[in-house]
Amino acid sequence: MTATRRAVIAGSVAVTLAAPRLARAAAGAVVVIGAGFGGATAARYLKRLDPAVDVTLVEREASIVTCPFSNAVLGGYETLQGITRSLGGLKAAGVKVVRGEASAIDLQARRVRLADGSRIAYDRLVVSPGIDLNFAGVAGYSEAAAAQMPHAWKAGAQTMLLRQQLEAMPDGGTFIVVPPANPFRCPPGPYERVSLVASYFKAKKPKSKILVLDAKDNFSKQGLFQAAWEAEFPGMIDWIAGKDGGKVESVDPAAMTVKCGFGSQKGDVVNIIPPQRAGAIAQSAALAGDNGWCPVDPMTFASTKATNVHVIGDASIAGAMPKSGSSANAQGKVAAGAILASLAGKPAPTPALNNICYSLVTPDYGISVTDVYQVTKDKGITTTPNAGGLSVRTPTDLGERKLEAAFARGWYRNISADSWG
Amino acid sequence: MRALAAFAATLLTAGVAAAQDGPSGQAMVQTCYVCHGPEGRSAEAVPALLRGQKEFVVRQMIEFKADRRPATIMNRIAKSYSDEQIAAIADYLAGLK
Numbered sequence: 001m002t003a004t005r006r007a008v009i010a011g012s013v014a015v016t017l018a019a020p021r022l023a024r025a026a027a028g029a030v031v032v033i034g035a036g037f038g039g040a041t042a043a044r045y046l047k048r049l050d051p052a053v054d055v056t057l058v059e060r061e062a063s064i065v066t067c068p069f070s071n072a073v074l075g076g077y078e079t080l081q082g083i084t085r086s087l088g089g090l091k092a093a094g095v096k097v098v099r100g101e102a103s104a105i106d107l108q109a110r111r112v113r114l115a116d117g118s119r120i121a122y123d124r125l126v127v128s129p130g131i132d133l134n135f136a137g138v139a140g141y142s143e144a145a146a147a148q149m150p151h152a153w154k155a156g157a158q159t160m161l162l163r164q165q166l167e168a169m170p171d172g173g174t175f176i177v178v179p180p181a182n183p184f185r186c187p188p189g190p191y192e193r194v195s196l197v198a199s200y201f202k203a204k205k206p207k208s209k210i211l212v213l214d215a216k217d218n219f220s221k222q223g224l225f226q227a228a229w230e231a232e233f234p235g236m237i238d239w240i241a242g243k244d245g246g247k248v249e250s251v252d253p254a255a256m257t258v259k260c261g262f263g264s265q266k267g268d269v270v271n272i273i274p275p276q277r278a279g280a281i282a283q284s285a286a287l288a289g290d291n292g293w294c295p296v297d298p299m300t301f302a303s304t305k306a307t308n309v310h311v312i313g314d315a316s317i318a319g320a321m322p323k324s325g326s327s328a329n330a331q332g333k334v335a336a337g338a339i340l341a342s343l344a345g346k347p348a349p350t351p352a353l354n355n356i357c358y359s360l361v362t363p364d365y366g367i368s369v370t371d372v373y374q375v376t377k378d379k380g381i382t383t384t385p386n387a388g389g390l391s392v393r394t395p396t397d398l399g400e401r402k403l404e405a406a407f408a409r410g411w412y413r414n415i416s417a418d419s420w421g
Numbered sequence: 422m423r424a425l426a427a428f429a430a431t432l433l434t435a436g437v438a439a440a441q442d443g444p445s446g447q448a449m450v451q452t453c454y455v456c457h458g459p460e461g462r463s464a465e466a467v468p469a470l471l472r473g474q475k476e477f478v479v480r481q482m483i484e485f486k487a488d489r490r491p492a493t494i495m496n497r498i499a500k501s502y503s504d505e506q507i508a509a510i511a512d513y514l515a516g517l518k
Contacts, residue, residue, distance in 0.1 A: 329455050372501030414454070
């Protein structure tokens with residue numbers, strides 16, 4: 001037998017052995033934990049790209065209240081209903097939606113256990129739990145204290161509580177905002193919040209002040225935000241960097257005071273945004289590292305701590321990508337493509353990742369930051385040089401600010417349809 | 422202008438095979454849906470993505486990339502793509518139903 005002939009026969013044996021695995025692929029079962037931007041997108045794209053794959057989505061809430069545009073609710077420009085997404089579109093797309101709390105993952109048996117004791121088996125698992133708030137990360141703060149000093153960093157009841165407090169605040173009052181150190185969900189979010197509340201104050205209680213006591217020395221879209229604050233709300237907003245005493249040491253919810261580098265500050269309304277970590281299920285399944293976030297292979301978002309598991313969205317460590325709904329949406333598509341390839345015994349496709357992030361300063365004043373990412377196994381996820389970045393510093397006749405405010409709304413409507421249907 | 426058209430024509434014929442090292446046209450176009458809506462069918466404010474217009478799409482992306490077409494964000498995004506990737510994007514978009 002010639003070497004060539006032997007190679008051909010060896011090749012045919014390999015094909016025969018591979019065949020049962022391919023047959024199994026058609027019946028592949030994928031479970032997705034979490035129906036936020038990441039999990040919903042992964043589930044929808046799995047079904048879209050391969051209708052034969054069995055997709056079960058586990059979500060503890062009946063519907064999703066999005067963090068994007070929750071700052072518009074705080075400003076009185078949007079309703080909670082307007083930022084609530086139904087899971088009906090996912091069901092219509094053939095995704096089995098199971099309402100429940102994923103309480104444990106048996107990585108060996110490939111099963112997710114729910115709080116009610118039921119179990120769901122998987123061939124591949126997508127974990128997209130978002131964030132948990134680390135209340136103990138701010139001395140004096142707690143989950144109970146969020147009734148006095150809301151975090152409003154998970155949209156819903158907390159958003160409405162903070163809105164009610166802002167509405168009840170007298171003209172001339174002080175609103176204190178305490179953003180966390182990096183990394184955290186939605187890096188420009190605290191500053192969009194400051195902007196839209198300032199926009200509300202300007203219209204309804206113009207003698208009021210906003211004091212931002214920051215753990216950081218700089219923040220996302222800083223130049224654009226600060227220029228906008230000066231132009232739109234002169235004298236209203238005082239941002240104190242961590243190095244200038246802005247870093248908060250402790251809070252006293254009963255006294256409504258916040259202790260920072262220059263003493264105790266009293267607020268009429270106080271918003272504490274505590275430090276964060278990957279959602280509880282990622283911690284209990286040991287998918288997170290010591291820093292509280294989940295390391296992944298940048299090409300596939302496969303966990304580096306467990307096989308057959310992908311972690312996407314805020315919970316993952318995704319190099320240059322910020323923790324945003326847009327990032328999670330892009331990562332959901334990459335995980336879906338990688339999972340379908342893996343079930344079919346093929347190599348993962350080269351990932352395409354981007355982030356499009358709009359912030360509103362007022363309902364008619366929008367700014368953005370965007371990047372398309374380069375992804376390599378060695379360097380991970382990096383921004384594309386000489387591309388992407390921020391809105392123009394000085395608007396032209398095009399009317400960038402007004403256009404971007406409209407595009408922000410368009411983005412919200414379209415990413416919602418892309419994620420939830 | 423004629424040089425641009427010739428350049429675009431070169432891209433149209435050259436691109437797709439050369440782009441195989443990077444993400445596929447489909448993978449790249451799927452990232453557009455975050456703003457332009459599923460399958461590029463935008464419901465609001467953001468323009469929908471044109472189908473069946475490969476040459477036009479290539480030309481627009483080149484104009485954005487060179488800051489010759491005024492834009493808020495597409496000029497920043499277009500600069501992220503190589504000419505081969507733009508051809509692959511336009512090719513996939515052209516085939517969308």
